[in-house]
Amino acid sequence: MKLIVAIIQPHRLEAVKEELYKAEVNLITVSEVLGHGRQKGVTEVYRGFKETGNLLRKVRLEIAVNDSFVEPTIKAITTGARSGQTGDGKIFVLPLEECYRIRTGETGREAIG
Amino acid sequence: MVTKRLESCMGLRMGTFWPCVLVLGLAVTGYGAEAAAPAAAAVPKIDSGDTAWVLISAALVMLMTPGLAFFYGGLVRRKNYLSVLMQCMIILAALSIQWVLFGYSLSFAPGSKWLGSLDWVGLRGVGFAPYPDYAATIPHQVFMIFQGMFAVITPGLIIGAFAERMKFSAFLVFTLLWATFIYDPVAHWVWGVGGFLRNMGALDFAGGTVVHINAGIAALATALVIGKRKSVDKHPIPPHSLPFSVLGAALLWFGWFGFNAGSALGANGLAGNAFVVTNTAAAAAALMWALLDWTINGAPTMLGTISGAVAGLVAITPAAGFVGVGSAIAIGVGVSVVCFVAVSYIKPLFGYDDSLDAFGVHGVGGTLGALATGLFASKAVNPAGADGLFFGNPRQLLIQAIAVAVTAVYAFVGTLILYKLVDVLIGVRVSDKDEAMGLDLTQHNERASTMLE
Numbered sequence: 001m002k003l004i005v006a007i008i009q010p011h012r013l014e015a016v017k018e019e020l021y022k023a024e025v026n027l028i029t030v031s032e033v034l035g036h037g038r039q040k041g042v043t044e045v046y047r048g049f050k051e052t053g054n055l056l057r058k059v060r061l062e063i064a065v066n067d068s069f070v071e072p073t074i075k076a077i078t079t080g081a082r083s084g085q086t087g088d089g090k091i092f093v094l095p096l097e098e099c100y101r102i103r104t105g106e107t108g109r110e111a112i113g
Numbered sequence: 114m115v116t117k118r119l120e121s122c123m124g125l126r127m128g129t130f131w132p133c134v135l136v137l138g139l140a141v142t143g144y145g146a147e148a149a150a151p152a153a154a155a156v157p158k159i160d161s162g163d164t165a166w167v168l169i170s171a172a173l174v175m176l177m178t179p180g181l182a183f184f185y186g187g188l189v190r191r192k193n194y195l196s197v198l199m200q201c202m203i204i205l206a207a208l209s210i211q212w213v214l215f216g217y218s219l220s221f222a223p224g225s226k227w228l229g230s231l232d233w234v235g236l237r238g239v240g241f242a243p244y245p246d247y248a249a250t251i252p253h254q255v256f257m258i259f260q261g262m263f264a265v266i267t268p269g270l271i272i273g274a275f276a277e278r279m280k281f282s283a284f285l286v287f288t289l290l291w292a293t294f295i296y297d298p299v300a301h302w303v304w305g306v307g308g309f310l311r312n313m314g315a316l317d318f319a320g321g322t323v324v325h326i327n328a329g330i331a332a333l334a335t336a337l338v339i340g341k342r343k344s345v346d347k348h349p350i351p352p353h354s355l356p357f358s359v360l361g362a363a364l365l366w367f368g369w370f371g372f373n374a375g376s377a378l379g380a381n382g383l384a385g386n387a388f389v390v391t392n393t394a395a396a397a398a399a400l401m402w403a404l405l406d407w408t409i410n411g412a413p414t415m416l417g418t419i420s421g422a423v424a425g426l427v428a429i430t431p432a433a434g435f436v437g438v439g440s441a442i443a444i445g446v447g448v449s450v451v452c453f454v455a456v457s458y459i460k461p462l463f464g465y466d467d468s469l470d471a472f473g474v475h476g477v478g479g480t481l482g483a484l485a486t487g488l489f490a491s492k493a494v495n496p497a498g499a500d501g502l503f504f505g506n507p508r509q510l511l512i513q514a515i516a517v518a519v520t521a522v523y524a525f526v527g528t529l530i531l532y533k534l535v536d537v538l539i540g541v542r543v544s545d546k547d548e549a550m551g552l553d554l555t556q557h558n559e560r561a562s563t564m565l566e
Contacts, residue, residue: 044351045406045410045411045412045414046349046351046352046414046416047416047417047420047456047457047470048409048410048453048456048457048458049349049457049461050410051348051349051351
């Protein structure tokens with residue numbers, strides 16, 4: 001079992017969801033987050049006061065998958081989120097120790113799917 | 114409103130004066146004692162159109178205080194959002210009471226050169242009959258409540274200087290003291306019967322001196338003594354919700370029609386002129402600030418555009434009844450340039466933290482407007498007014514400058530004294546911990562919106 005965490009551009013969320021749906025990955029948690037990578041953030045101006053390096057809006061995905069779904073999930077996110085520009089985002093794959101489904105008490109493979 | 118507004122009202126008074134004389138004359142020449150009684154008690158005739166317009170205007174000016182709350186509220190951090198809304202709303206409540214109990218009397222009851230008497234405490238004698246020295250064609254009570262809305266919003270303007278760091282209890286006491294010892298006397302000087310600035314001939318159609326310079330200078334004084342917000346040195350504090358500020362600015366612009374056109378105290382051509390030049394100056398100033406942002410900072414900003422609009426409204430306030438459309442455009446363009454420099458360059462140079470630029474917009478813009486009135490005023494627009502420098506009367510500019518200087522010095526020194534008094538009695542500033550947590554939670558036990566559910 002793996003936990004896949006991805007940081008993507010907000011406007012790519014719909015495309016990524018579409019690709020994940022095609023790959024039959026249906027369980028996903030999405031949060032709005034702030035951050036920046038190589039883009040170095042944005043400049044804002046308020047009544048003449050400039051602030052550089054402000055954080056950008058990003059979307060963070062969390063998807064728990066069984067091992068066989070790791071590659072298709074990564075492929076789906078990459079296909080949906082890539083534009084070729086800096087700021088497309090990152091995908092992190094983490095080992096996942098256990099998973100419980102609260103409603104039934106199932107654990108492991110069954111709980112994830 | 115001011116002196117010249119009063120003189121324009123005297124024009125109306127003449128209309129009712131001559132019939133009264135006629136009736137009196139008839140009475141004297143033998144038309145009997147019955148005729149003499151009503152004539153002696155002759156009350157100037159109330160005009161329903163004038164009364165309706167001034168009542169509506171009072172309601173428009175009332176709406177400016179919640180408008181100001183949104184304008185300022187959007188500019189602070191979200192942890193202090195309610196505190197600013199609360200300060201504005203409690204001013205609306207507290208000063209409405211102060212005004213009917215004794216504020217109106219101190220400001221407008223005939224008294225000395227310096228302060229009104231206590232004759233009208235609790236609105237004694239302020240009833241349905243007009244008080245012709247102020248407004249001959251509307252009930253005295255209507256004039257009183259219209260003025261009351263000005264008394265409400267003026268201390269509200271100062272909030273911009275000390276936002277995000279003042280204890281609510283101290284704020285409430287300071288505001289009541291300020292309204293009583295600063296606003297009421299200055300209103301009397303400029304507008305009250307016998308007030309010395311009124312007698313000197315200073316032009317202030319709708320309150321550039323009494324409202325904007327007075328509050329703007331008080332803002333500078335409080336910003337200097339209360340000190341900076343924590344962390345403001347390290348980076349500027351961005352507004353938490355500019356759309357709310359835009360809503361607030363729109364309500365201010367709307368309410369300002371009551372503020373300025375209502376100050377004609379009648380539904381007449383002068384009100385129409387004030388309405389037109391008010392809108393024109395706000396528009397010119399909003400455009401100018403957007404252009405300055407575009408050329409100097411790289412993009413036209415929403416905050417800049419609404420700041421310009423408010424600056425334009427401030428500057429046209431004293432001039433609204435004395436200038437034409439061309440002058441209004443010049444005043445709007447001029448005030449945006451001056452206020453833009455004040456908030457972007459002068460404030461950082463001196464390093465005071467006027468959080469929301471109450472001084473930068475109201476103090477600076479109000480001063481520019483008062484002086485511009487001395488330049489652009491024209492008897493062609495309002496025969497009851499005066500000509501300014503550009504119309505051959507340099508003396509008017511001098512009178513305007515004296516009125517500005519006297520008000521500024523009194524407001525600055527008086528505000529410092531009241532501030533120190535409240536600081537000794539209560540302590541003005543919240544603790545560092547409370548400031549970090551935000552005033553909403555620490556002063557009001559509430560938050561503006563929930564994060565979850």
